[in-house]
Amino acid sequence: MGLTKTNKFTKEQNELARLAKALGHPARIAIIEHLTKAQSCICGDIVKELPLSQSTVSQHLKELKSVGLIKGTIEGPSVCYCINNEVWLVAKVQFEGLFASLKSAENCC
């Protein structure tokens, strides 16, 4: 099968899973870290920083863009990528909610 049964879960569960999945690769973590820390966000710079080929980096950028965590705008001959603040905030809230929901009391096992 190999096909996630998205329709069997809530919209919120799917959304959080989608965000988590997008962060589920070290290259994409590295991209996000770069974009949150550095001022520069030219695609070429990201490619230079990562130990992966240009096409592979482009693929990772596309995935992050597809979940909305980043956005890219054409800037002359190159593309400027940066964090999409709106979605970033939503992700932050959702993850915080997940982590906050644990009753820090004693576990049952």
Add this chain to the structure above:
Amino acid sequence: MGLTKTNKFTKEQNELARLAKALGHPARIAIIEHLTKAQSCICGDIVKELPLSQSTVSQHLKELKSVGLIKGTIEGPSVCYCINNEVWLVAKVQFEGLFASLKSAENCC
């Protein structure tokens, strides 16, 4: 290829990606949500709650266990699953760190 180049990234990036990846499926989000909210954590109850077969749920539990987010202890004929507080805290801190690192100032694009 299809093989993540783990060795090219930092330990921290790989660890965070590993945690995110484990949360990157709605069934596993549902499991985590159940374990953080409910007191009961018997494997059978989780299976009943999820719209997936017993073997598939077992596989998801195994993945969550392999990254350390949950732990399971045998309790008579059944198994009691719960959040692993130590790893949970590490994950919480790591995600918070990622989300906190964004300079909320104006973006470049």
Add this chain to the structure above:
DNA sequence: CTAATCTATCGTAATAATACGATTGTAAAA
């Protein structure tokens, strides 16, 4: 216009993930 540069996409190969039924392994109950 042409050449150079930058990035996205295509094609493809290798590997991982998702899901289920069937089976196996444990532990309590009869």
Add this chain to the structure above:
DNA sequence: TTTTACAATCGTATTATTACGATAGATTAG
């Protein structure tokens, strides 16, 4: 001991992911 119940694992089919080289598209430079 034998049955019953619960959960893990095996086998397998389908789909997704990761990665790269090659190519295409778009934009600036000459």
